[in-house]
Amino acid sequence: MRKKILAVSAITAAAAMALAGCSGTSDPAAEGGLAIEVPDVPMMEELGDTESEVNIVAWSGFVEPEWSDTFTEQTGCTVNRRIAGTSDEMVQLMRTGDYDLVSASGDASLRLIAGGDVQPLNLDLIPNFGDDIVEGMKGQIYDTINGQSYGIPIGRGANILQYNSEVVTDEPTSWDIAWEKDSPYAGKIIAYDAPIYIADAAVYLMAHEPDLGITNPYALDEEQLAAAIDLLKQQNEIVSEYWSDPAAQITSFAGGTTVAGTSWEVLRKLSEDEKFKSVLPEEGSTGWSDAWMLASESKNPNCAYAWMDYASSPEVNGAIAMNFGMAPANAAFCETGEEAAAHCDYYNATDEEYFKKVWFWTTPIEQCIDGRTDVTCTNFQQWTDAWMTVKG
Structure with a gap:
C-alpha cells in the first residue's frame, strides 16, 4: 500500500485482509505484540554455511x-534486488x-504473517539487534505476534502537518485547519489518496469526538x-488535491495549489524552501x-540472516536512513558524527516522546486490535470499499 519513489514513500490501495482471533488485553503491545492465530512456521535455531546469494524485495533506496557490494565481499552472498512500488506488490x-x-x-x-509467508526470527542470530535498536520499534503489533518477532526494524517516520508559513502565519497546533469545513485555508488543503488515510480521520476523531470510543x-x-x-x-469539500505521488505533493505546495496538509519530514526537506514548515499536531498522527x-520458504536463509545483521549495524542502517529520509532504527548511528547527529535530530530518531504520539500503519483486521472482544472490527476490504465513497 505504500509507494516509495526516489527515497520517498506513498500509500496506494491494497487488497483485502481479514483475520480472526482473540486478545485478552487492551494494550496488546505491552504483552509482546498482537495475539492472533497464525500458521505454525518454524524458526531457525542455528545458522549454517552461507549460500551464494540473497534475493530481496525492497523499497527504492534501501538496498x-x-x-x-561490501556485504557480498564480506559474506560471499550476492545481493539480488527487486524494487517494489507498493506494499501490495511486495506481498x-x-x-x-x-x-x-x-x-x-x-x-x-500482518498479511505476510497471517498468510504464512514469513517466519518468526531468532534474534539471537542477529547480534546487531541489540540495545541500540530504539525501544519504540521493538515488540510492535504490526510485526510481533504471540510474543514472536517477525521483523527487524529499519526505520520509521511520522505523517506530519506541512504548511506554507507565508500563508499560514501562525504555527498550527491542531489538525483542525486540514479537517474542519470552516478552515481559513479551505480549497487549499492536500490529503492522501488511499484507504489507509481513514486512520488519519480516526486519529482526529479520537481527540475531538471521544464519545465514539476510538482508542x-x-x-x-x-x-x-x-x-x-x-x-x-x-474534508473533501475543502481539499484542493489528493496525492499518492510524492513529486506531485511537492509540486502542489511549490505551485501554491496547496498551503497545508499531510506530508512527511523528507518531503518538506526535499522541497528546499524555508517557507514550508511542519509540525506534529497535538492530536498526534499516523x-x-x-x-x-524473512520468507517462510527462503532458499537462502543463512545469507538472509547475514543481511539482516549487516543492515542493522549503525553504519549501514544509518546509510539506509539517510538515503531514504527517515529515522534510523539503530540509535548508535546518531553518535557517529555531526552529519549523523543532525540527521537524527531532524527526524526525531531517538525522541520516544515524539513517536508516542504516532500511530504506525497497521492493516485493519476483523479482530479488534484495541482489545475489544464484544464487537467485530472492520477489515481492509471494508476500508477500501468505504474509501471509494469519499471523493464521489
Whole structure:
C-alpha cells in the first residue's frame, strides 16, 4: 500500500485482509505484540554455511550497491534486488517463493504473517539487534505476534502537518485547519489518496469526538468507520488535491495549489524552501515503520540472516536512513558524527516522546486490535470499499 519513489514513500490501495482471533488485553503491545492465530512456521535455531546469494524485495533506496557490494565481499552472498512500488506488490512477490527478504511496512506485515509467508526470527542470530535498536520499534503489533518477532526494524517516520508559513502565519497546533469545513485555508488543503488515510480521520476523531470510543485508529467497528468516512467526506469539500505521488505533493505546495496538509519530514526537506514548515499536531498522527522479514520458504536463509545483521549495524542502517529520509532504527548511528547527529535530530530518531504520539500503519483486521472482544472490527476490504465513497 505504500509507494516509495526516489527515497520517498506513498500509500496506494491494497487488497483485502481479514483475520480472526482473540486478545485478552487492551494494550496488546505491552504483552509482546498482537495475539492472533497464525500458521505454525518454524524458526531457525542455528545458522549454517552461507549460500551464494540473497534475493530481496525492497523499497527504492534501501538496498544500494554502496553497501550491498561490501556485504557480498564480506559474506560471499550476492545481493539480488527487486524494487517494489507498493506494499501490495511486495506481498504478491513474496508469495511467489522467489525472494528471501522483504523490507515490509506495517501495512503489509500482518498479511505476510497471517498468510504464512514469513517466519518468526531468532534474534539471537542477529547480534546487531541489540540495545541500540530504539525501544519504540521493538515488540510492535504490526510485526510481533504471540510474543514472536517477525521483523527487524529499519526505520520509521511520522505523517506530519506541512504548511506554507507565508500563508499560514501562525504555527498550527491542531489538525483542525486540514479537517474542519470552516478552515481559513479551505480549497487549499492536500490529503492522501488511499484507504489507509481513514486512520488519519480516526486519529482526529479520537481527540475531538471521544464519545465514539476510538482508542486505536486501525481498530474501527462499523459505527466508528462510518464516522471516519463522514469526516473524510467533510474534508473533501475543502481539499484542493489528493496525492499518492510524492513529486506531485511537492509540486502542489511549490505551485501554491496547496498551503497545508499531510506530508512527511523528507518531503518538506526535499522541497528546499524555508517557507514550508511542519509540525506534529497535538492530536498526534499516523506514521510508518519498516522491517526486514524473512520468507517462510527462503532458499537462502543463512545469507538472509547475514543481511539482516549487516543492515542493522549503525553504519549501514544509518546509510539506509539517510538515503531514504527517515529515522534510523539503530540509535548508535546518531553518535557517529555531526552529519549523523543532525540527521537524527531532524527526524526525531531517538525522541520516544515524539513517536508516542504516532500511530504506525497497521492493516485493519476483523479482530479488534484495541482489545475489544464484544464487537467485530472492520477489515481492509471494508476500508477500501468505504474509501471509494469519499471523493464521489
